[in-house]
Amino acid sequence: MKFGYTSWLPETELVNKFIEGLGNSKLLGTQCRKCGGKYLPPRAHCKCGSTDLEWFAIPNRGKVRSYTVVSFAPESMSRYAPYIVGIAEVEGGMSLMGQLTGVTPSTLKVGLLVQIVAHQPDTDRIVYKFKPA
Amino acid sequence: MPSKAGIVGIGHSKFGKRTDATIRELAHEAVRPALEDAGLAVGDMDASVIGIAGEEFAMQGAPAAVVHDYVGMGSKPTYRVEAACATGSAAIRTAWSLINAGLHDVVLVVGAETMTRVSSARATELMARAGDTRWEYPFGITFPGFYALMATAHMNEFGTTREQLSMVSVKNHKYGAMNPYAHLQKEVSLEETVKSIVISHPLNLYDCCLISDGAAAVVMASEEKARQITDTPVWITGLGAASDSMLIAERPTLTGLTGTKIAAKGAYAMAGIGPSDVDVAEVHDCFTIAEIMAYEDLGFCEKGKGGRFIEEKQSYIGGKVPVNIDGGLKSKGHPLGATGVSMAVELVKQLRGEGGNRQVSGAEIALSHNVGETGQFVFVHIYSR
Numbered sequence: 001m002k003f004g005y006t007s008w009l010p011e012t013e014l015v016n017k018f019i020e021g022l023g024n025s026k027l028l029g030t031q032c033r034k035c036g037g038k039y040l041p042p043r044a045h046c047k048c049g050s051t052d053l054e055w056f057a058i059p060n061r062g063k064v065r066s067y068t069v070v071s072f073a074p075e076s077m078s079r080y081a082p083y084i085v086g087i088a089e090v091e092g093g094m095s096l097m098g099q100l101t102g103v104t105p106s107t108l109k110v111g112l113l114v115q116i117v118a119h120q121p122d123t124d125r126i127v128y129k130f131k132p133a
Numbered sequence: 134m135p136s137k138a139g140i141v142g143i144g145h146s147k148f149g150k151r152t153d154a155t156i157r158e159l160a161h162e163a164v165r166p167a168l169e170d171a172g173l174a175v176g177d178m179d180a181s182v183i184g185i186a187g188e189e190f191a192m193q194g195a196p197a198a199v200v201h202d203y204v205g206m207g208s209k210p211t212y213r214v215e216a217a218c219a220t221g222s223a224a225i226r227t228a229w230s231l232i233n234a235g236l237h238d239v240v241l242v243v244g245a246e247t248m249t250r251v252s253s254a255r256a257t258e259l260m261a262r263a264g265d266t267r268w269e270y271p272f273g274i275t276f277p278g279f280y281a282l283m284a285t286a287h288m289n290e291f292g293t294t295r296e297q298l299s300m301v302s303v304k305n306h307k308y309g310a311m312n313p314y315a316h317l318q319k320e321v322s323l324e325e326t327v328k329s330i331v332i333s334h335p336l337n338l339y340d341c342c343l344i345s346d347g348a349a350a351v352v353m354a355s356e357e358k359a360r361q362i363t364d365t366p367v368w369i370t371g372l373g374a375a376s377d378s379m380l381i382a383e384r385p386t387l388t389g390l391t392g393t394k395i396a397a398k399g400a401y402a403m404a405g406i407g408p409s410d411v412d413v414a415e416v417h418d419c420f421t422i423a424e425i426m427a428y429e430d431l432g433f434c435e436k437g438k439g440g441r442f443i444e445e446k447q448s449y450i451g452g453k454v455p456v457n458i459d460g461g462l463k464s465k466g467h468p469l470g471a472t473g474v475s476m477a478v479e480l481v482k483q484l485r486g487e488g489g490n491r492q493v494s495g496a497e498i499a500l501s502h503n504v505g506e507t508g509q510f511v512f513v514h515i516y517s518r
Contacts, residue, residue: 004271068281069334077273
């Protein structure tokens with residue numbers, strides 16, 4: 001499985017673990033055992049320099065902080081355009097970028113409560129997306 | 134206390150869709166007038182600092198080496214600098230540092246980029262890969278998309294309007310129409326800018342800067358050398374720089390650039406001035422919302438009042454701080470590596486009183502603000518006579 005609607009980087013052990021979580025409907029981040037720093041999306045190394053991080057699950061609920069409707073897409077994404085990309089805040093103050101579905105121009109707004117669910121845009125690809133809660 | 138390195142020569146190529154030239158010829162087109170302006174020969178240069186953002190756009194690996202050789206720098210040392218869209222300002226800061234370190238006395242700074250040889254969809258793809266390719270690019274976010282996220286947040290929090298965004302474009306096109314080096318030398322109406330096609334909602338075509346080819350060059354010298362070379366040096370009296378998180382979602386605010394605030398604070402402190410002392414400014418208007426946020430983050434107006442600042446024409450000549458009166462990235466064009474150096478060229482003209490029909494009368498202190506990516510590279514320079 002590859003992560004995202006399109007990708008450029010190869011999958012690493014970290015991304016494979018995140019993908020595995022998504023496959024089980026779990027949103028996984030990492031937390032530093034040394035300073036307590038939390039990361040979603042996950043990181044293999046903490047910004048404090050520590051390499052001692054552990055996985056933890058985040059409730060799959062969020063609130064939209066901002067959004068845009070992309071009409072003019074990069075070459076690799078043109079088959080999906082137009083699509084909505086947003087930023088949603090999850091529990092603990094962390095925020096994620098993702099695509100938003102299931103909204104209309106009248107329901108799309110900052111502050112919208114969303115669920116974060118796994119989605120397979122292709123047979124060999126997995127991603128999470130935001131949909132109204 | 135560092136000495137005041139200064140600018141003693143300026144040169145600018147025509148910006149635009151330049152299918153008549155590759156990056157080396159464009160660089161030459163800017164370097165020759167810069168040397169003539171300084172009254173120096175290329176042999177008088179001790180080193181070059183060359184700002185080019187992308188190999189893919191230049192269609193040449195290590196493109197700075199080609200430029201350095203082509204303009205006749207021969208065996209002199211050269212440095213290639215890259216800071217995405219802020220590459221040109223990073224090159225100037227690098228040259229200033231080299232001069233102040235005592236390594237070189239006279240440095241040729243060149244900023245150049247060719248971008249129009251690839252299709253718009255390809256250019257969008259290449260620029261999208263300058264976002265985080267692990268956690269942002271896979272969702273199809275584009276560069277207009279990143280700034281659209283900031284625009285949505287700004288409009289939601291402060292009530293900034295569609296018309297206010299377009300007013301930035303109208304202003305920059307008004308002045309760009311008066312700049313012979315600008316890519317798109319035409320005025321646009323508020324109505325046509327408001328109604329232009331959507332690129333990434335809420336940003337439309339006229340909210341977005343141009344994809345351009347072009348080059349700009351400045352000759353920089355130590356204080357002692359500068360005084361020997363010219364009677365009208367322009368000094369760099371303040372420099373500020375900062376960065377921000379790679380992932381935009383990680384930032385506590387989406388309605389401004391933290392890097393701009395930090396860089397501006399540093400530059401103002403070093404120059405011993407405040408925002409109200411700035412007579413003319415060049416700010417990074419890659420998108421209209423970016424110019425509105427820059428008014429606020431540079432301290433020209435209060436946070437959230439940037440929309441009103443343009444609506445009241447405070448950034449026109451005659452307003453509080455004339456901004457981007459050479460057309461800005463929007464109308465003059467944005468050949469990535471050239472932009473920061475082009476900002477310096479315009480401000481030197483203004484401080485020398487060579488602005489022609491766009492001259493801000495009595496301008497003594499000028500500011501440039503150049504942003505790379507979505508704030509990961511920010512440079513603020515203060516210039517004075």
